Amino acid sequence: MAPVDPHSFTDSDHPLTTHVSLTLYFDFPSSTISAATLLTLAAPFSGELTLDTRSLSISAVLDPLSLSPLPFSLSPSPPDPVLGQSLTVTVSDKAEVLILSKTSADSSALQWLSPPQTFNKTHPFVYTQCQAIHARSIFPCQDTPAARTKYSAKLNVPRKLSAVMSAKHVDRRPPVAAEAGGACEDSIWCAEDRIVEEFVMDQPIPPYLFAFAVGELGFREVGPRTRVYSEATPAVLDAAAEEFAGTEEIIRVGEKLFGAYEWERFDLLVLPPSFPYGGMENPRMVFLTPTVIKGDAAGAQVVAHELAHSWTGNLITNKNNDHFWLNEGFTTYAERRIVEEVQGEERAAMNIGIGWRGLVEDVERFKDNLEFTKLKTNQAGVDPDDVYSSVPYEKGFQFLWRIERQIGRPAFDEFLKKYIGTFKFQSIDTDMFLDFLKANIPGIGDEVDLKLWTEGTGIPPDAMEPVSDLYSKIVSLAEEFKLGRMPREDEVADWHGQEWELYLENLPKSVEASQVRALDARYRLSESKNYEVRVGFLKLGISAGCREYYSEVEKTLKEVGRMLYLRPLYTALVQGDGKEEDKVFARRVFSEACDCYHPIAKGVVEAIFAKFG
Template identity: 65%
Template sequence: MAPVDPHSYTEGSHPFIAKADLAFYLDFAASTIHASALLTLSAPHSGDLLLDTRTLTVHSASTTSDPPAPIPLSLADAADPVLGSALTLTLPPDSTSFLLTFSTSPAASALQWLSPPQTASAVPFLFSQGHPIHARSIFPCHDTPAARITYSLLLNIPAQLSAVAAARHVSRRDPLTSDHRGACDDVLWCATGRIVEEFEMEQSVPPYLFAFAAGGIGFRDLGPRTRVYAEGGDKVLDEAAREFAGVEEMVKVGEELFGPYEWERFDLLVLPPSFPYAGMENPRMVFLTPTAIKGDASGAQLVAHELAHSWSGNLITNKTNEDFWLNEGFTTYAERRIVEVVQGEERAALNMGIGWRSLNRTMESFKDNMEFTKLKPKMGGIDPDDVYSKVPYEKGFQFLWRIERQIGRPAFDEFVKKYISTFKFQSIDTETFLEFLKANVTGIENQIDLQLWIEGTGIPPDAMEPDSAIYKKICSLAAEFKSGKLPSEDDVADWNGQEWELYLENLPTDVEASQVTALDERYKLSESRDYDIKVAFLQLAIPTGCRCYFNEIEKCLKQVGRMKYLRPLYRSLAQCSREEKMLAQRIFSEAQEFYHPIARSVAQSILSKHG
């Protein structure tokens, strides 16, 4: 027997969990969930069954017979730093389901508990983040994208709070009417001042897409199947509704390009600033960073990426994290196709240009470990969070764009639609994709070196830099910066965040402090409300020794926990002089309780690596 995934204890010869019926009592005072899970297998099984866990306390396991019988269990004492601890259950003959009771740890890597002073609404808040292998810290499961589950969820929360989940909302009702299946004792579950929110997810998803949040959450409707949720009151909701007003149109464009939208609703939840990602594509309820609200509707492009996941990633999922490009390369391609229709070809070209620059920088950052510049790297023993990069996104995009250029867009569109309809609600590996490609595009293996693209390191020679007038102009202006020439007021008159980000990404890294401050004096980039601009500028400034920006760097690292910003700022500080290193250590020590556990771990790893 062998694990099905290098990041899971799941045995390939055993049946997967097919359905999880979960009951969660959210104990905000203890930052703990007391829970039960009725788990149903895809086929009968006898004997040992291994599940993934991380920092969970498992109280009991029992059969679903009447009366229930205890099931022997053992939880590994020594946790693997990447995999966590294997939970081994010894099931009776031909078992199809069983019941577990357990509690999460305050240190659960998937959960962030925010106290009232840490929230805009001054009430407690909790959100989950299961990607890539953190669902195991919420409930015992086969925490691999190779497994797909349906689920129901009961959330017992304080009555003044509201809850959302990546599932259909069924009801909000009194705890007395809710069967909690032993999640906690009856007195606790049915305590006064509590309410139960019930959710049902009837389409199968990989466990990392299990998601929920609870807090002072309100909403605004955007369209017949789109709504934006947020905590923080009317001001935040109004800003979010304006920023994402065009989402319903994007869903329609996605359907025209890629086929039916299979998830019924496309709702958005704007999370507190500590959310570690730009967005998380949880079906039916996308989680978003508040930094996506830019005030000019350009944040909708981030939503386009999460929407594109509705077809690539959610509908068809990478089988393991070694095949992650199947999620993100396809989604980046699909995002740009949606943006091209909704916002125009020039906007899509800018997006591609930023991606091209980011890909080249990523290749440079992996020069000492080129394995992770492959589309399909070997990741046994590697924490996916430690090697997260733009390679699967941008090299994956380049691969698909290369195929499109070879066979033409009409033929590629037909191929993509057939691919989606063939593999929807399945998890596949790279080899399956390549077999399907060769079977449906005759002779493609003789026209493109598929093996070089998948297994080769670096950027293949037939990748292509985007070509557009505005992209070339911005790159040309960036090249002139070295000689001291700044862009004129006329040059930047129509620029928004993306143009500035592309300009800053293309500036030479060996510039003088005086040039950096001159640019900032003219355009106030260090004070920008758009964090993509602000962080790109601060990242440029740090190596020049411009200590006048220390205050802005500190504010940024303490106000926003998005890893797109934490990674480059902490890395830049840690690679500089002793003073910058000490600044980074002090800021982290003061800000770490604000960060989500995933972001905290990543920042700590960067600081440890650079001493």
């Protein structure tokens, strides 16, 4: 007996779940969800079945046929700080188990927004973020990507609201009696002011791709298989529809490069600003931060990344988080191939350059724990959210790019399609990939040091920055800033957000306050509507001690919850020998803003404070 995953209580000797049937009752006043969860196992099982939970109250475990109770127990409190609590159910030759449970108000997967925290200020809103190990805080499950499951779901919500899921929508209807594992006809489940939204996911997915959102939702059609959803706010919907108008072209390019799109729909949901990531690749319904709506179609690059996951991540999944690069390194490579096709080589090179700078910074960030600069990591006892970084994305990309350079793009494209076709709808690990690589590209291990790339720390010597005229020009201009020369207006006339982002990333970490002020006086970067540019500049302003920008820092930290912005700004304020007044400022802003952050983002900021004091 052994765990199948360092981040799960699931035992390798137990059959894995193949289907989950859920009935969920949403109680917005208490910020809780009551759930009836029917788990179907791959085979009948006798003994103690172990499941993952976090902050769930379990009211009953039942035989679904007889509704007779089954013995169960939760591991003692306090919960494991990473894994939560194990739920052990004693069964005898059973392939199905029905569990009645209720979430807590502080579920790590859920953010409940009150009406004032939404765009329209009228109705509440709730959404999920289950990656990496947060599905267990919604319903008991084998919360490991090794367990790929199909699912069906009935969401019982207030009639004025609607729901979307990472699944096919099949019905919107009044509630009926006896749903939720025996709820009676007169219960709150069947009240007249409620509605049931039904969904089904017919393809097996890992639990972290389970996703829903409930609120006042509207949509715009932008393609034959794409709608853009958001809160029913015309301004947001119209801006999103314009930003993502080219989505169908991106899908077709992806299909040309990587094979058939297996998920039927590719809809997009623009969430409130508190969403902690740029995007989340939930199948059929990608979740996006509104900060990707930049007005210049640059947000399409985030869409390209989430689309690429439809092949690398959703079709082929890392078996556990020690092999996360198999999801993100492949997807970053695939994203840049799509961008190159749609927007050209220069734009793809810009992405590689920005990613290179992020990789260099994150390798430095983990200088005291180089384990997390490897591709194949050991995360036992470690919260995946605490060590989330660009390393699996960018080092993984660099590894695949290195192989492509070695064998040539046509041969690598052929390999990729064969890889996807061989392992689709499976969860694999690094060794399985390497075995497949060596079998299909004989001699690759003699040309590329595979062990150094996957198990070595830091950046291998055969990694490389991109080569392009635009990239070289921007890096050169950043070098000249060290000598006191900022770019002329004619040199930046054609720049968009990414050019400025790359420029700021390549500036020295310590510059004179006068230089920072002069740069902003000419180009007003502190007020940029592009958050990557604004945050890059504000980080520079903090390091230079330009306190006149702190009001803009505070505004930014209070209006968005994307960790890409929170992490660098809070870190810049509190790290090293920073002034005590900066730390006091950071803690005050966090105390006032944290209720608008998703629990995952809140935990990341609290970890920054714990690290730097």
